[in-house]
Structures are given as structure tokens and as C-alpha cells.
Amino acid sequence: QVQLVQSxxxxxxxxxxVKVSCRASGGTFTNYAFSWVRQAPGQGxxxxxxxxxxxxxxxxxxxxxGRVTITADESTSTVYMELSRLRSDDTAVYYCARIHSSIxxxxxxxxxxxxxxxxxx
Amino acid sequence: xxxxxxSPDSLAVSLGQRATITCKSSQSVLSSSNSKNYLAxxxxxxxxxxxxxxxxxxxxxxxxxxxxxxxxSGTDFTLTISSLQAEDVAVYYCQQxxxxxxxxxxxxxxxxx
Numbered sequence: 001q002v003q004l005v006q007s008x009x010x011x012x013x014x015x016x017x018v019k020v021s022c023r024a025s026g027g028t029f030t031n032y033a034f035s036w037v038r039q040a041p042g043q044g045x046x047x048x049x050x051x052x053x054x055x056x057x058x059x060x061x062x063x064x065x066g067r068v069t070i071t072a073d074e075s076t077s078t079v080y081m082e083l084s085r086l087r088s089d090d091t092a093v094y095y096c097a098r099i100h101s102s103i104x105x106x107x108x109x110x111x112x113x114x115x116x117x118x119x120x121x
Numbered sequence: 122x123x124x125x126x127x128s129p130d131s132l133a134v135s136l137g138q139r140a141t142i143t144c145k146s147s148q149s150v151l152s153s154s155n156s157k158n159y160l161a162x163x164x165x166x167x168x169x170x171x172x173x174x175x176x177x178x179x180x181x182x183x184x185x186x187x188x189x190x191x192x193x194s195g196t197d198f199t200l201t202i203s204s205l206q207a208e209d210v211a212v213y214y215c216q217q218x219x220x221x222x223x224x225x226x227x228x229x230x231x232x233x234x
Binding site for chain 1: 159161170171172173176177182214216218219220221222223224225226227228
């Protein structure tokens with residue numbers, strides 16, 4: 001049974017960057033796509049982008065284009081999400097989630113446990 | 122972007138009774154090429170990440186109790202819990218994966234009456 005284990009909580013200054021990791025264990029890494037979704041306090045779920053490691057292709061939400069970079073390291077079965085030029089409204093819990101297959105248009109399961117990122121001045 | 126709108130925002134149902142949540146998309150998420158609705162439902166319990174319940178609008182994820190069912194097509198969808206159990210208290214979200222950016226409904230908070 002695949003599990004996604006994310007890195008721990010981070011506190012960052014406005015204007016800096018954060019890189020969150022998501023390691024997949026117990027399943028085949030390269031056969032799937034992965035997404036990053038965030039939830040700010042009191043807000044809904046927001047898809048940021050994703051990656052298909054086997055094809056090295058990425059998709060990003062236009063809202064985050066230019067600020068977010070999603071990468072994958074097949075040797076460690078780990079996906080990364082880096083968000084730059086952090087603002088206070090980037091304070092959120094960031095989730096990675098595996099997409100049901102190696103194509104984009106499928107549901108997401110399982111999800112990582114979430115990584116809290118707090119941005120303050 | 123496709124806008125997903127759920128109703129109600131919150132719902133209180135007695136144990137053993139039926140709970141129904143609806144989700145409407147701003148454009149159809151039904152594919153003409155494969156006749157599939159690109160719509161999923163997730164359950165989110167406090168302190169836990171979202172958990173996939175239903176995909177393709179009506180297919181239950183492995184391990185999900187059969188009291189959960191999904192229906193609908195095109196732009197209108199429903200999640201039904203046939204007999205509410207205490208462990209079903211959660212926030213429920215619909216999500217479209219027809220096009221990127223994937224988008225979610227605002228969530229429906231389900232409580233016990």
C-alpha cells in the first residue's frame with residue numbers, strides 16, 4: 001500500500017522560498033502522476049500543479065505560474081514543490097497527492113499527511 | 122477555470138438517516154470521447170488529509186463502505202450516505218479533474234443531529 005510522507009513544518013520570511021518534499025513508499029513511483037494541493041486557514045482546497053515523473057512533464061495553475069516549481073527524484077521516489085517569493089497569504093497546509101495513473105486527468109489518492117508552511121515578516 | 126459549487130455548506134443528519142450533498146460545475150465535466158464524468162468526492166476528517174471516496178462520479182474507491190454512493194452527470198452531481206454513522210462526521214469536497222487547474226467545491230460540513 002503506497003504511502004506519501006511529507007517533510008515537516010516550516011516557518012519562512014516573506015520574500016523567501018520554501019521547498020516541501022513528498023516521498024512515496026510501498027508502491028511504484030514512476031507509473032503515476034503527482035499533484036500538489038494547498039489549503040490556507042479558513043479557505044478551500046487549491047490545486048497548485050503536478051508532475052508526471054516518467055515523462056518529466058509538469059503542469060501548473062496559472063495562479064502560481066512563475067512562483068512554483070515541481071520536480072521529482074526517481075532515485076528516491078520523492079516529489080518536491082518549491083514556492084518562491086513567499087507572501088503572508090501563502091500560509092497554508094501543503095499536500096502532495098498521487099494521481100490514479102500516469103496521466104493527468106484522474107482522481108487523487110492517496111494524499112500525504114500535509115506540511116504546514118507559515119509565512120511571516 | 123471550472124467553478125464547483127456545493128450545497129449545502131453544512132448539514133446535520135441523525136444517525137442512521139440519509140445524507141445528501143450536491144455539487145454543480147460551471148461547465149460539463151462529461152467527456153464525449155469516453156462518456157466518463159471527471160468528478161471525484163473526498164472526505165476530510167479533522168487532522169487528516171482528504172480521502173478519496175468516489176471517482177468517475179459513481180465508482181467507489183477500494184475500501185470505501187457501500188453506504189457511500191455517487192451519482193449525476195454533466196454538471197450536476199450528488200454524494201449520498203445511505204445510513205449515517207458517527208465516523209462519517211467530516212467535511213466533504215467534490216473535485217473536477219476534467220481540465221486543469223483541477224478545482225474543488227467549497228466543502229460541506231456534515232454533523233450529527
